[in-house]
Amino acid sequence: MTSDSLITSTQVRDPFFRVVTATGFTRHHIADLVAGRCAAVQVPGLFAEAVCGDLVHALSGADFDQYGAERVQPAVMRFGVGVSDYRSDGRVDAEYWPALDRARAAWDGLSLPMDPWEEARRSVGADWPGRVGVGRHEGREMGAGVAREAPQGFLVHYDDSAREFTDQLLEAPLLAQLAFNLYLAVPESGGETVIWRHRWHPRDEEFRPQGSYGFTGDCVRDVESIEVRAAVGDGLLFDSRNYHAVKPSRGGRRIALGFSVGVAVTGELLAWG
Numbered sequence: 556m557t558s559d560s561l562i563t564s565t566q567v568r569d570p571f572f573r574v575v576t577a578t579g580f581t582r583h584h585i586a587d588l589v590a591g592r593c594a595a596v597q598v599p600g601l602f603a604e605a606v607c608g609d610l611v612h613a614l615s616g617a618d619f620d621q622y623g624a625e626r627v628q629p630a631v632m633r634f635g636v637g638v639s640d641y642r643s644d645g646r647v648d649a650e651y652w653p654a655l656d657r658a659r660a661a662w663d664g665l666s667l668p669m670d671p672w673e674e675a676r677r678s679v680g681a682d683w684p685g686r687v688g689v690g691r692h693e694g695r696e697m698g699a700g701v702a703r704e705a706p707q708g709f710l711v712h713y714d715d716s717a718r719e720f721t722d723q724l725l726e727a728p729l730l731a732q733l734a735f736n737l738y739l740a741v742p743e744s745g746g747e748t749v750i751w752r753h754r755w756h757p758r759d760e761e762f763r764p765q766g767s768y769g770f771t772g773d774c775v776r777d778v779e780s781i782e783v784r785a786a787v788g789d790g791l792l793f794d795s796r797n798y799h800a801v802k803p804s805r806g807g808r809r810i811a812l813g814f815s816v817g818v819a820v821t822g823e824l825l826a827w828g
Contacts, residue, residue, distance in 0.1 A: 567779075568779060569752060569779060571591060571592050571593060571594075572593075572594045572752045572779055572781065573593055573594055573781065574593070574594060574595045574596070574597055574781055574783055575587070575593045575595070575596045575597070576596075576597050576598075576599065577596055577597070577598055578598065579598055579601075579678070579681055579682070580596060580598060580678065580679050580680075580681060580682065580790070580792060581681075581682040582682045582683050582684070583682075584596040584792070585683065585733070585792075585818070585824070588731075588733055588792065588793065588794050589730065589731040589733075589794070589818055591794075594750050594752070594781055594793060594794070594797065595748075595750060595781070595783055595791060595792065595793035596791070596792045596793070597783060597785070597789060597790070597791050598678075598789065598790040598791075598792075599786060599788070599789050600786075600788045600789065601675075601678055601737065601788060601789060601790030602671075602674070602675075602737060602739075602788045602790070603788060604787050604788050606668060606669070606788075607737075607738075607739045607740070607787050607788050608787075609667075609668045610667065610668070610671055610739050610812075611739050611740050611810060613665040613666050613667050613668075614634060614665070614702060614739075614810065616665075617634045617661065617665060617702075618634070618661070619632040619633060619634045619702075619704065620632065620633055620634070621633075622640060628710075628764075628767065629705070629706075629707030629708065629710075629803075630705075630706075630707065631703060631704070631705040631709065632703065632704045632705070633701050633702065633703045633704075634658075634661070634662075634701070634702040634703075635658050635661075635662065635698060635700060635701035635702055635828060636651070636654045636655050636657075636658040636698050636701065636828065637698070637701045637828050638651060638692075638697060638698065638724070638827065638828065639714075639719065639768075641654065642719060642720065644721075645719070645720055645721030645722070646720065646721065646722055647692055647693075647720070647722075647724070652695065655697070655698050658698060659698075671737070671812055672699035672700050672812070672814070672826075673699075675700070675735065675737055675790070675812065675814070676688075676689075676699075676826050678790060679735055679790075679792065679816060679824065679826075680824050683824055684822065685822070685823060685824075687816070687823075687824040687825070687826055688823060688824075688825055688826070689825070689826055689827060690724070690725040690726075690727070690817060690825035690826060690827040691725065691726050692724060692725060692726065693726075694726075697725075697827040697828070698827060698828035699814060699826065699827075699828055700812055700813055700814035700826070700827075700828040701812075701813055701814070701828045702739075702810060702811070702812050702813075703810070703811055703813060704808060704809060704810050704811075705801055705804075705809065706803065706804050706808075706809070707803045707804075708745075708746075708800065708801045708802050708803040708804070709769070709799075709800050709801040710767065710768070710769025710770065710771075710800060711751070711769050711770045711771070711772060711774055711775055711798050711799070711800045712768055712769035712770065712798065712799065712800065713754065713755055713795060713796055713797065713798050713799070714732065714734060714795035714796070714815060715732055715755070715795065715796045716729065716732060716815070716817070717729065717732075718755060724827075725817055725819070725825055725827070727817075727819035727820065727821050727823060727825060728819065728820045729817040729818060729819055729820070729825075730818045730819065730820055731794065731796075731817070731818040732794070732795055732796060732815055732816070732817050732818075733792055733793065733794055733795060733815070733816040733817075733818070734792070734793055734794075734795035734799075734813065734814075734815055734816070735790065735791070735792050735813060735814055735815075735816055735826070736748070736785075736790070736791045736811045736812070736813045737788075737789075737790050737791075737811060737812040737813070738785040738786065738787055738788065738789050738790075738791075738809075738810075738811050739787065739810045739811060739812065740787060740807065740808045740809060740810040741785060741786060741787055741807065741809055742804035742805055742806050742807035742808065742809050743805060743806030743807050744804075744805045744806055745802045745803050745804045745805045745806075745809075746784075746785075746801065746802060746803075746804040746809035747782050747783060747784050747785075747801070747802045748782070748783045748785070748791065748793075748799060748800075748801055749780055749781070749782050749783075749799060749800050749801070749802065750780060750781050750782075750783070750793055750797050750798070750799045751775045751778045751779065751780045751797060751798040751799065752778060752779040752780065752797065753775055753778045753797065753798045754796050754797060754798070755796075755798075759774050762774035769800070770798070774798070775798055778798075792816070795815065813828070814826045814827060814828045815827050815828070
């Protein structure tokens with residue numbers, strides 16, 4: 556089953572499983588996401604459309620790489636390095652660091668109007684005590700995030716470093732993991748993010764294609780879900796431990812900047828790509 560034929564449910568609803576629309580991210584939104592009192596927080600116009608246009612223009616000359624075809628199908632293009640691409644036997648592969656250095660140099664080579672990662676972190680943590688920092692692994696700062704384009708969408712999957720890495724990924728232990736997306740370009744139709752009220756269960760593995768990062772749609776059959784349609788400049792924050800997917804795009808590109816946000820036991824918010 557492709558991501559274009561995702562199964563959604565219209566059965567009895569959990570009143571907490573909803574999308575909150577706000578003018579900015581607050582500490583209460585983050586607390587509600589961690590506690591399960593909402594499924595996602597969407598901030599329309601987090602970045603101005605003109606700024607997003609400048610970023611898309613700068614990225615138009617960038618060389619996007621494809622995620623590893625054995626693990627990621629349909630194809631997803633990225634500019635930047637995600638640590639999940641450098642996971643080996645549950646650990647961060649040593650090749651991650653030189654790849655990250657090359658990615659940073661590539662980002663530095665773009666004519667950007669500002670540092671989008673720093674500005675996005677500032678927006679996420681505007682009401683949080685202390686700034687949102689970039690997470691560190693074994694004393695080294697990780698990547699700030701990745702620009703991604705997925706014309707055919709993303710499969711049903713989850714993101715949870717506690718399950719994906721056998722060792723602690725960040726130096727600060729995490730209480731929860733969220734995902735942040737900033738939409739630089741959106742298609743005329745499609746490209747919606749679907750989030751299910753479901754987290755990993757051992758029986759889900761029977762629905763995972765061999766070697767894949769994701770699962771078939773049967774894994775979330777009849778599970779309650781919500782669908783988020785974003786506009787250019789919107790910011791979206793949700794608990795990435797909930798299963799989620801992206802529908803294929805039609806009539807235009809869907810380009811988003813994304814990173815994970817960990818809520819650490821220290822009270823810090825820590826981002827990484």
